Amino acid sequence: MSRQRSMEAILASEHVSIGELVRITGSRYSTLKHYTEEGMLPFEQAEENLTRRYKREETVARIIWIKELKASGLSIPQIKEAIDAL
Template structure:
């Protein structure tokens, strides 16, 4: 996705042309390739998230490889917690060119930090679930939850989990 790429499927003027002609996809093909719904694609367009999508001679949307890359980035940003208006802001910055590089860097840096924080939180959740799974596996083996609760290995794991959740992976391997 660079600033010089243009969405011009019919003329083949964008990067990623195949055999001298750019690849164009109908909305149905994009749905199959991306797993997004027609409704979602139209919503993104309405919200200004796909400003480069062109229409063919018949008036039908003609998505390019570049548009597919944009859809991937939109989904990534959405998955990272950005709202539609924030994604639109990123697209606007992109369209403004190099004068907005600092803003875009700041956006992606903050997204990385937010995702890392969420991953850490989810790792703690996963470790607790993993501990309970091990506990119940042992309980099934022993025929009793009380017996499993007295298992020395599980007691050590439980202590590690609740004293220092970050160390739990080191213990459970």
């Protein structure tokens, strides 16, 4: 397994991994994986490398928004509707 990047390197990077998103947002890995599988978090995936790459700024903002919507009582299907309306 490779060594983790420093938080400074993560915050300077345009793209991050799901594990780095966990560190940045304080979210659970399983939660972010679920959001990805539900199509709520867009990602890029290079064919030669199966690692999903997320645009850091855009994805962190979306995770914060999803957390706010969940805190206001919306369900995952309702949040997906809000995301699809963008």
